[in-house]
Amino acid sequence: MNTYTASEQRHEATPCRRCGNSGLFLPLVSLGLWHNFGGGERYARFSEILFHAFDRGVTHLDLANNYGPPPGAAEENLRCVLRDGLERYRDELVISTKAGYPMWPGPHGSGGGRKHLLASIDQSLKRTGLEYFDIFYSHRPDPVTPLEETVGALADIVRRGKALHAGISNYEPGRAKQVIDMLRAEGVPCVVHQARYSMFERTPERGLLDTLAREGVGMVAFSPLAQGLLTDRYLDGIPEGSRASRPGGFLKPGQVTPGYLSRARRLNALAAARGQSLAGMALAWLLRNPVVTSVLTGASSTAQLDENLKATRHLDFTPAELAAIEEALDMP
Numbered sequence: 001m002n003t004y005t006a007s008e009q010r011h012e013a014t015p016c017r018r019c020g021n022s023g024l025f026l027p028l029v030s031l032g033l034w035h036n037f038g039g040g041e042r043y044a045r046f047s048e049i050l051f052h053a054f055d056r057g058v059t060h061l062d063l064a065n066n067y068g069p070p071p072g073a074a075e076e077n078l079r080c081v082l083r084d085g086l087e088r089y090r091d092e093l094v095i096s097t098k099a100g101y102p103m104w105p106g107p108h109g110s111g112g113g114r115k116h117l118l119a120s121i122d123q124s125l126k127r128t129g130l131e132y133f134d135i136f137y138s139h140r141p142d143p144v145t146p147l148e149e150t151v152g153a154l155a156d157i158v159r160r161g162k163a164l165h166a167g168i169s170n171y172e173p174g175r176a177k178q179v180i181d182m183l184r185a186e187g188v189p190c191v192v193h194q195a196r197y198s199m200f201e202r203t204p205e206r207g208l209l210d211t212l213a214r215e216g217v218g219m220v221a222f223s224p225l226a227q228g229l230l231t232d233r234y235l236d237g238i239p240e241g242s243r244a245s246r247p248g249g250f251l252k253p254g255q256v257t258p259g260y261l262s263r264a265r266r267l268n269a270l271a272a273a274r275g276q277s278l279a280g281m282a283l284a285w286l287l288r289n290p291v292v293t294s295v296l297t298g299a300s301s302t303a304q305l306d307e308n309l310k311a312t313r314h315l316d317f318t319p320a321e322l323a324a325i326e327e328a329l330d331m332p
């Protein structure tokens with residue numbers, strides 16, 4: 001069943017940004033397959049989101065070996081959508097995957113060792129049916145494996161054509177700088193760092209963003225909506241089917257506290273004054289910094305995706321707006 005034909009306007013719909021000093025371009029809003037694309041999801045639902053995303057110029061799709069559940073299911077599901085029409089556009093797509101979190105039993109089933117990284121990308125290629133990934137990430141720093149081994153494996157993965165670019169995720173600024181230098185010495189530059197960054201998670205402002213700007217490395221900001229907390233999703237309670245309502249989810253109902261609600265309501269009012277939704281303002285706020293190449297969002301519907309894409313229409317903030325946002329974030 002190969003029935004999908006992409007919209008001819010797809011490349012006008014979402015602007016792209018160059019990833020650091022590289023020749024890789026990412027859409028300002030990318031789509032991650034961590035949630036909503038696993039084994040228990042209906043094909044009709046996730047394929048609709050993926051086709052719609054591509055029609056709207058969301059050319060970057062982000063995976064990891066362990067996305068599911070069960071681990072690997074998101075990569076397998078993407079394979080079905082590629083087969084049903086998306087693979088015709090492979091040269092327009094930027095598809096990333098990662099390895100580092102527990103994936104299979106035994107000492108080589110996780111981490112930053114050579115055996116884990118090389119075996120994992122082969123598994124990911126098989127699950128997706130792809131001939132190569134555009135970006136392969138070391139998903140997290142490994143305190144045991146020497147950095148030289150992780151870097152050597154990343155460089156070999158690129159040299160062998162299994163991925164076009166190397167990236168890192170969740171590395172603190174000092175280690176990130178070491179990897180950037182070591183990869184450069186291997187002749188395989190680190191093009192991107194994927195870090196958790198949102199109005200509610202400001203750690204990258206303590207050194208990481210400056211390091212990446214200095215080194216010409218792009219940043220992809222993951223969980224930019226704090227898993228839905230920086231949207232209107234929870235302003236009137238916890239809806240059924242939402243991430244916070246699902247058992248075993250990474251967002252807990254206990255995070256929807258009265259303090260959170262006052263901050264979110266205040267931010268929502270500030271967004272409305274700018275003519276944006278809270279989600280739109282939260283994404284625009286990140287994208288106002290050119291070091292942030294793309295905001296890597298999740299979506300459980302095409303409507304959410306469309307709402308998030310509206311962020312790109314209004315990225316500038318007045319000093320008064322920025323100050324009001326900081327004040328809202330500081331509320332007890």
Ligand SMILES: NC(=O)c1ccc[n+]([C@@H]2O[C@H](COP(=O)([O-])OP(=O)(O)OC[C@H]3O[C@@H](n4cnc5c(N)ncnc54)[C@H](OP(=O)(O)O)[C@@H]3O)[C@@H](O)[C@H]2O)c1
Nearest residue numbers: 032033034222223224225226227228231242243297298300
């Ligand atoms: N490198 C890493 O270690 C790492 C870690 C985590 C994530 N990631 C990557 O980052 C991607 C995004 O992470 P994330 O899913 O946490 O991102 P997010 O964009 O912060 O949260 C996505 C969730 O927010 C809700 N949402 C999104 N847009 C909305 C809207 N307009 N209105 C109302 N609710 C909205 C949806 O929740 P509902 O499901 O409730 O509708 C959606 O599933 C992942 O898929 C993955 O690719 C990487």
